[in-house]
Amino acid sequence: MKDGEAKIEQYLLAGEKIINGWKVGAYFGDRDFFRGNWLLRAAGAKAGIYGNDAVEATYPITKTLANGEALDASKQDYTLTFARDQFPPVNAFWSVTMYDGKTQLLIKNPINRFLINSPMLPSLKKNANGSLTLYIQKASPGAARESNWLPAPNGPAYLVMRLYWPKTEPPSILPPGSGTWQPPAIVVAK
Numbered sequence: 001m002k003d004g005e006a007k008i009e010q011y012l013l014a015g016e017k018i019i020n021g022w023k024v025g026a027y028f029g030d031r032d033f034f035r036g037n038w039l040l041r042a043a044g045a046k047a048g049i050y051g052n053d054a055v056e057a058t059y060p061i062t063k064t065l066a067n068g069e070a071l072d073a074s075k076q077d078y079t080l081t082f083a084r085d086q087f088p089p090v091n092a093f094w095s096v097t098m099y100d101g102k103t104q105l106l107i108k109n110p111i112n113r114f115l116i117n118s119p120m121l122p123s124l125k126k127n128a129n130g131s132l133t134l135y136i137q138k139a140s141p142g143a144a145r146e147s148n149w150l151p152a153p154n155g156p157a158y159l160v161m162r163l164y165w166p167k168t169e170p171p172s173i174l175p176p177g178s179g180t181w182q183p184p185a186i187v188v189a190k
Contacts, residue, residue, distance in 0.1 A: 003036040006041075011043045017177030020185035021068070022161070024177040029053040035177045039065035058166050063101060063158040066185040069161075071101070073152035077137035080150075080159075084130030087183050089171045092164035093118040101156025109151035110140075116150050116158065124148050136186065159186070 002007050016025035027044035028051040034041050044051065048059065065068055071078065080096065088094035095117035101109050106114040116124070116134055126132050135141040135149045137157070150159075161183055166173050171181035 007039060008042050008046050009085050011039050012047060015040075015043065019060075019177065021064045021066040021180045022062045022183040024058065024060045024173065024183070026054040026176040027051065040139055054166070054174060055168070056165060058163045058173050058176050060161040060163070060173075060183045061158065062183075062186060063156070065187065071136075071152075071157045071186065072155060073136070073138045073157050074155045077135070077139075077141070078152075079189050080134045080136060081127075082132045083184070086171075086181075086184070087118065087121075087132070087174070088161065088163045088183070089167040090118070090163050090165055091167055094164065095162045096150065097160050097162065098136070098150050098152055099158050099160065100153040101158050102153075104158075107151055107153045107157075111146070111149070111151065113149070113151055116148070117150070135189070137189065150189050 004105040015027070018024075025047075027040065027047045030053070033053060051057070051059065062071070095115045097115040098107055099105065124132060125145070133148060135145050136152050136157070137149070138152050138154050140146050141149050163173060168174055171179070173179040173181050174184075
């Protein structure tokens, strides 16, 4: 069992492309997608059982900065900035969800916010240049920035982007990891 688990982990690592610290891959689909590849099927079950195939949803995930440094909100505050007109290119909606890096659960926080998503855009504050900065930290960034705050745990964290019905024409994340749109890097807050 340990050998099998190690093979699945290795397959997951090899099958994902790292873009600005985000791991992007495709592990879900129909019989034609799997083509009898049981290792791919096991990797899909471990990565997120019952996930959609990439044309229905793509799930970039990160636990690090672009340089590979682990996200740890007990040590630093972070930001994620989408450039003007560079939001995730989807036909449906997108979200960025925060998870505790130790428990893999959502984070209990004073504003009961576990994600920021595209339906929230009208209530988020854009920067003067039209970009959008999300504040990823354990404590409030202050009243003026709280609308864009994604509360983080007091320790390791990871984030999952969910891109539902990604656009197929450029800019696009498709094919996963090779598309013309790339998720922006999470950076240490200034």
